[in-house]
Amino acid sequence: MQKFNTLKSIPVYLPIVNIDTDMIIPKQFLKTIKRTGLGKNLFFEMRYDDQGKEIGDFILNQNPFNNSKILIAGKNFGCGSSREHAPWALLDFGITCVISSSFADIFYSNCFKNGILPIVLEEEKIKELSEYANRKEEISVDLNENKIVYGNNEIKFDVDKFKKKCLLEGLDDIALSLKKSEKIENFEKDLKNQKPWIFND
Amino acid sequence: MPNTLYDKIWNDHLVDLQDDGTALLFVDRHLVHEVTSPQAFEGLRNSNRKVRHPNLTLAVADHNVPTTDRSKGISDKESKIQVETLEANCKEFGIKLFGMNDKRQGIVHVTGPEQGFTQPGTVIVCGDSHTATHGAFGSLAFGIGTSEVEHVLATQTLVQKKAKNFRVNVNGKLPLGVTSKDVILQIIGKIGTAGGTGCVIEYAGDLIRSLSVEQRMTICNMTIEGGARAGLIAPDEKIFKYLKDRPMSPKDKDWDKAMEYWKNLKTDEGAKFDKEIDLQAEEILPMITWGTSPQDVITIDEKVPNPQNEKDEDRKNSLERSLNYMGLKPNMAAKDIKIDKVFIGSCTNGRIEDLREAAKILKDKKIAAHVHAMVVPGSGLVKEQAEQEGLDKIFVNSGFEWREPGCSMCLAMNADKLKPQERCASTSNRNFEGRQGRGGRTHLVSPGMAAAAAISGNLDDVRKYQN
Numbered sequence A: 001m002q003k004f005n006t007l008k009s010i011p012v013y014l015p016i017v018n019i020d021t022d023m024i025i026p027k028q029f030l031k032t033i034k035r036t037g038l039g040k041n042l043f044f045e046m047r048y049d050d051q052g053k054e055i056g057d058f059i060l061n062q063n064p065f066n067n068s069k070i071l072i073a074g075k076n077f078g079c080g081s082s083r084e085h086a087p088w089a090l091l092d093f094g095i096t097c098v099i100s101s102s103f104a105d106i107f108y109s110n111c112f113k114n115g116i117l118p119i120v121l122e123e124e125k126i127k128e129l130s131e132y133a134n135r136k137e138e139i140s141v142d143l144n145e146n147k148i149v150y151g152n153n154e155i156k157f158d159v160d161k162f163k164k165k166c167l168l169e170g171l172d173d174i175a176l177s178l179k180k181s182e183k184i185e186n187f188e189k190d191l192k193n194q195k196p197w198i199f200n201d
Numbered sequence B: 001m002p003n004t005l006y007d008k009i010w011n012d013h014l015v016d017l018q019d020d021g022t023a024l025l026f027v028d029r030h031l032v033h034e035v036t037s038p039q040a041f042e043g044l045r046n047s048n049r050k051v052r053h054p055n056l057t058l059a060v061a062d063h064n065v066p067t068t069d070r071s072k073g074i075s076d077k078e079s080k081i082q083v084e085t086l087e088a089n090c091k092e093f094g095i096k097l098f099g100m101n102d103k104r105q106g107i108v109h110v111t112g113p114e115q116g117f118t119q120p121g122t123v124i125v126c127g128d129s130h131t132a133t134h135g136a137f138g139s140l141a142f143g144i145g146t147s148e149v150e151h152v153l154a155t156q157t158l159v160q161k162k163a164k165n166f167r168v169n170v171n172g173k174l175p176l177g178v179t180s181k182d183v184i185l186q187i188i189g190k191i192g193t194a195g196g197t198g199c200v201i202e203y204a205g206d207l208i209r210s211l212s213v214e215q216r217m218t219i220c221n222m223t224i225e226g227g228a229r230a231g232l233i234a235p236d237e238k239i240f241k242y243l244k245d246r247p248m249s250p251k252d253k254d255w256d257k258a259m260e261y262w263k264n265l266k267t268d269e270g271a272k273f274d275k276e277i278d279l280q281a282e283e284i285l286p287m288i289t290w291g292t293s294p295q296d297v298i299t300i301d302e303k304v305p306n307p308q309n310e311k312d313e314d315r316k317n318s319l320e321r322s323l324n325y326m327g328l329k330p331n332m333a334a335k336d337i338k339i340d341k342v343f344i345g346s347c348t349n350g351r352i353e354d355l356r357e358a359a360k361i362l363k364d365k366k367i368a369a370h371v372h373a374m375v376v377p378g379s380g381l382v383k384e385q386a387e388q389e390g391l392d393k394i395f396v397n398s399g400f401e402w403r404e405p406g407c408s409m410c411l412a413m414n415a416d417k418l419k420p421q422e423r424c425a426s427t428s429n430r431n432f433e434g435r436q437g438r439g440g441r442t443h444l445v446s447p448g449m450a451a452a453a454a455i456s457g458n459l460d461d462v463r464k465y466q467n
């Protein structure tokens, strides 16, 4: 997994609430058996018309927002399905940080597993930051220091310590859990004694 | 200290707990389907890892499979590759799979319970948000992403943080024609799609206890639409009876031992909930969704909302956007909404009782001439059962198409989909933009309401057709 440290970019602002995973990546693109290549279909229905041509009005089709690494969006971002294609599509497009006043649970945790930092801020702060998107000014995100720097201001944000460590070091969850193999084995031994029906054998 | 049912299952599955609350949870049952697993298996292969417990894993292809004649195979190239990739992966890693032509094949959340793979007190995961369905058995069941699928395959555990306890009590008796689908739509309307965020919901109260196993599944299934991680109901005799002698249920001595454990799976008197709401069943009416979020519910007697009455700017815009997408006028009566299609099926309402409920309304009636309607049973076994009961004939005689099992038009990954601006009364669980096909318009309803809409040609009150 790609490490996340600091990030500087002109943010793109999508002032829509309840952006669901079907909007992020519609299901016709879920048939892939790969993780990459989904970026061109991110927000497909809003980005392209019926003929498959880019809709110029849509913000992600406009320069410089087509190169944004930071997405600011309305509340309840990522609701809907558990599919990881949503963060894969964001990542493939180049977005590695999403800022909203709230996220759907599964999407939130899927972000961390793919090197994307989701940041929860109050609505007011979101409005303030969105001004930078409107003015096409850069903001920067510093995960080490848990802060966003914009103009002469900064905002602190919260992030789970363990998740932060994994992002900073690009750690793979599975390797970390396998370090606890002994504990897993002991658990399984007890389970076999106490609930023999679980193993079906 | 008194514990909730969720607390108990959680505690019983802790492999490890870090100081910051990050837990490693043992997973008893892992369901796998073709859409969210290929990248997970690829990950295993790339890092030379094996599946830790193939026995605790069950796979089935459901999202992409055609619901018409299966003997011709899958015509869509990408769907075909995905289904074949699942077959190859299951073979390579030694996982049991119900292939497309297996009678036991079906929607993963219908198949699991049907086989007795789903059991009380277990932790069940699947790369699919509607895994919450299995909570009806008193299991902690939730959806995971593909990275987590890989994690579970490799370690049989999952990294989790504990959620909050939320209890929804429903007491009383439901009016005639009102079903558990209306109950859950009402609940979502009340708490909103983010109302359950960060929580596990336990459904309790005498109405919930009076529901059949399948009706409970409908409620737990849509818990995710209320934003919660999982929904569960304490298991009781109905659950035990349902599970007895299912192919993968515990047998003989193991059954007795399991029963001893299962009987104690309930929330202790005095256990603390972070959140609690109460509903009175008598007040629940047949519901429909009018908009593009499952919280956009009204009763069949009501009118579509008017954005002009909203003070909150965001809310107003979102109402306008939904109405516009749905092609509806403010203040329009629900019953004036004309429909083009009807879909009965999905992991919410594709089980035998759902089909019976719809068939009861459709018996000796014809659907409106302009309506195209289909039934897609939740599994091959549901289909077989329905055919034994003659339900297929009732559907076909009324003008419905009788299809092969799968997810079908619930999410339109196979050939079954709405055309732009087509309007559908659907028994599925999501009415998001484009969910049932690009530009398609979905109204979520119960199976009985779907049948009533098919007959009338517009959204209508199922109570009108009750005998």
Ligand code: SF4
Binding pocket: B062, B063, B107, B108, B109, B128, B130, B346, B347, B348, B406, B407, B410, B411, B428, B429
């Ligand atoms: S029926 Fe619909 S909601 Fe259920 S698993 Fe299939 S696609 Fe998902």
